[in-house]
Amino acid sequence: MRAVILPLLLLSITSASAQNKSGAQPPITPRQIASALKLTATPEGQQKLHDQIMRLFGRQNLTQGKAGAKIEATTVAWAVIDPKPSRVVQQDGTLIGDMLPLGDDGLQVLVTEMPNFTETGYRVESEGMPHMAGTVHVEHYEYTADSLPHADVPKGRLEKFEWSTSKVFPETVRDVTVYLPSGFQPQEETCLMVWQDGTRHADPLGSMRVPVVFDNLIHKKQMPRTVGIFIDPGRKPKQKPGDKAANRGFEYDSLGDAYSRMLIDEILPEVQSRYQTKFRPQPESWAIGGGSSGGICSFNVAWERPDKFRKVLSWVGSFVDLKGGHAYPSMIRLAERKPLRIYLLDGENDLDNKFGNWPIANKQMAAALKYKDYDFRIDWTQCFHGSKGMAPMLPEALRWLWRDVK
Template sequence: MTRISFLITILALSSFSFAQEKKKWTPPPAIEIAALIGKDNDAAAKKIRNSWGKTGLESGKQRYIEETTLLIAVASDEPVEAIKDNGEKLADLTKLDDEGLYAFAKDIGNIHDFSYELKTSSGKKIGEGAVKIEYYPYPADSFRKDGVPEGKLIPHDWTDSKVFPDTNREFIVYIPSQYDGSKPASLMVFQDGLRHADTKATTGLRAPVVFDNLIASGEMPVTIGIFINPGSFKDQKEGTKPRNRSLEYDSLGDAYVTFLLEEIIPFVVKEHDLNLSDDPSDWAIAGGSSGCACAWTAAWERPDKFGKVLGWVGTFTDIRGANAYPSLIRKTERKPIRAALLGEANDVDNQFGSWPLANKQMEAALTFMDYDYRYWWGEGFHGSRHAAVMLPEMLKWLWSE
């Protein structure tokens, strides 16, 4: 390659890199814009246009949520109002400039799920959108703290399961800095584990960070973590949802806990030369949704191994039989299980059942049989957003014996 060709190549690559960086979208600062509207509309309009541009604003689809502040913006020749799907008026949008930019920005509070249409004063529909707000600030124990040592996170793959043949899965092993093998460590297994082990998640559990902080403060024991995903079939494309998840998580019976006890945990112990406690009160299992039902099933089937359960928005509904648990709990001699559970009032209600009702029935059954448990309740939706910020409190209670 000649010197001139080399320089041309470098310039082309630099131009491409600059173009790519230039295309990076910056969301509008909704909270700041809400404070500007009515006081400095020109400044608010500039910030909105910087994010969405002329074409975007003409589409009628621009909306952004920051914490609990909703921002809607559109270009129009007429006054605009936003109408919710139940017919209720959400707002009259404010005209910000002479170019026809209309916007609404306001803190509308937490826990919302609705769609809306944008209509002009003449009744013409010029846009639409959907709003779902569920916001919780993280507590201090979900952030890195100065002086708190970080545990190691070691990734693994499992491709040769005897219990679930033809599946593969990833999992991460967490080993706290304080572990030296001189004393038996506790164990905690998380279903859907990889996302819960993400220490930089913006709405996730950040479980290793929480573990680091609580172990350092003495509010939970030195604990080995296994963050394991459900099984994918070998013919699945990378990045698709694991097809064996429902079979593994929603089914009753001992298949999944056998998989953990005979395949995953022995491998982890051998691979990392671990000294684990054999006391079931030192073994916990956790998960959300179907992962919560799975965690309960594992402890229910083998309370001699798993004595603690942590779960949220549990799928104790009729997908593969977990709706039977309230009745089974009432009719079966109490098992030595300590459970920290979280339910949400606005959880799913569909053909498989009502998640809020199913969790209320679980709570009533646990109370009836005098189980060692605590149920927290929120107003949120199905998912892990509330659980993410509740994890430190739930772990502190779970390990507080």
């Protein structure tokens, strides 16, 4: 086991990810606004900036006081329409900055840098009268080269299907995305890695960019050829794709073998049938990962079925009392050690609410794993709850998990 303290990193946002499918120009960003405001612009240039800001925030949102702050990295932008001078203040009244007027219609804007890994309550006001209020959440990291696409790296392909005939979780519908590595051949024997909250992690332009990382690490032989199965939690039949899955908490946070049975008895055979996949029989070749409730779900699958899954990736895992998950540290200490390899990541800014304290819960998990001499690693960051802290560490985490599998 080794613990790693991560340095402060900054995330570079590429313009390609902001392009929409129609090929239209992406909206102006807070950093671009800041640069434009420093220039001595012509009237035409000022009008163009005015119009770009209006499009970014939305005229209706601006007039109705619903235009929340826009964040790019650690740069934050606010805008409002009001003929009176306006400013942005913290909840205690401390001035963040005075707004700069643009044009004759009352549009005003403020762009400023905010400290990384901070949450700041704010309100926009004119002569003491509030327009709107909200919270700025600044959390910013930089990807390494292994999370970026490279022209000389062969790309895997993504396939997708809908699963609606589960016997373990009846009356649920879920999307499943399958990553097949470059050059995949039917009946090729590969390793396997399952991901909870699958759709978001299978997106090559999303936060985690798992397919891109898989492409790069497989190409460099830093992880074995692996099929990825990205599974969404179950939604009810009347829910639309993209809606918050109604069955997520029940499936992910509950202890016991229900989710592992759905996975092993239903989803994996369906993938094998559809795409002619063949997974290595050794449990050391099977991994599972997820964040938050998806993290405890992943650990629970391996805990219940170490004969199948022996590698776990969990970030900001919900080892708290949502549905009994806070018992795991004690269970680990009391049970015979299982042949698992476990990667954990959490941060000082993770959740603290009535269900528990996520940082403390993950530290308790790490302490229990250390006590029982598990093969584990915990990386400690300043991350909030979500996937931003895990994203830049994913390549290193996967190298660590798969380090002795060729």
